[in-house]
Amino acid sequence: MNVVSNSTPLIALSRIHRLDLLEHYFGAISIPEEVYDEVVTRGGMLYGADEVEQASWIHVVSIKNKTAVEALCLTVDRGEAEAIVCARETCALLIIDDRDGRNAASRLGVQVTGTIGVLLMAAQDGMIDFKRELDVLISEGFRISEREYRRMLDLAGKE
Numbered sequence: 001m002n003v004v005s006n007s008t009p010l011i012a013l014s015r016i017h018r019l020d021l022l023e024h025y026f027g028a029i030s031i032p033e034e035v036y037d038e039v040v041t042r043g044g045m046l047y048g049a050d051e052v053e054q055a056s057w058i059h060v061v062s063i064k065n066k067t068a069v070e071a072l073c074l075t076v077d078r079g080e081a082e083a084i085v086c087a088r089e090t091c092a093l094l095i096i097d098d099r100d101g102r103n104a105a106s107r108l109g110v111q112v113t114g115t116i117g118v119l120l121m122a123a124q125d126g127m128i129d130f131k132r133e134l135d136v137l138i139s140e141g142f143r144i145s146e147r148e149y150r151r152m153l154d155l156a157g158k159e
Helices: 007-017 020-026 033-041 049-054 064-071 078-089 099-107 115-124 130-139 146-156
Strands: 003-004 029-032 058-061 092-094
Touching: 003 007, 003 078, 007 020, 007 049, 007 099, 007 115, 020 029, 020 115, 029 033, 029 078, 033 049, 033 058, 033 078, 033 146, 078 092, 078 099, 078 115, 092 115, 115 130, 115 146, 130 146
Parallel strands: 003 029, 003 092, 029 058
Antiparallel strands: none
């Protein structure tokens, strides 16, 4: 399965020391150049910068359809636009958290999941305690509504 990630899941999973879940579940992932720049080059002090730079299983790729990226930049940021176009070009699953980005990707027929989706996969396999990891993620600044929090706990069978 081809998988593309946006910057937020890379940073969020790094913050809770679970970036390894991406390699475990997907083997390798691709990120567009703008996502690499956001996380590593311009984000050198952010969580995930060192992990992404050193991960041999994360591959930086170039986007072919620059026009599609520019069109998407009217509604989402450049990293999200490149990630969406990259996923569409490679028929890949897109890991993205931003609601506008997820909606744009879905409208283009791109299959999406997010940071919490990856955590749910790991919880279903018994690899993590979902509620604990979700609470840590939230304590590190990940934003989720109370309603969505309860819904995710229900999905994980924790309430």
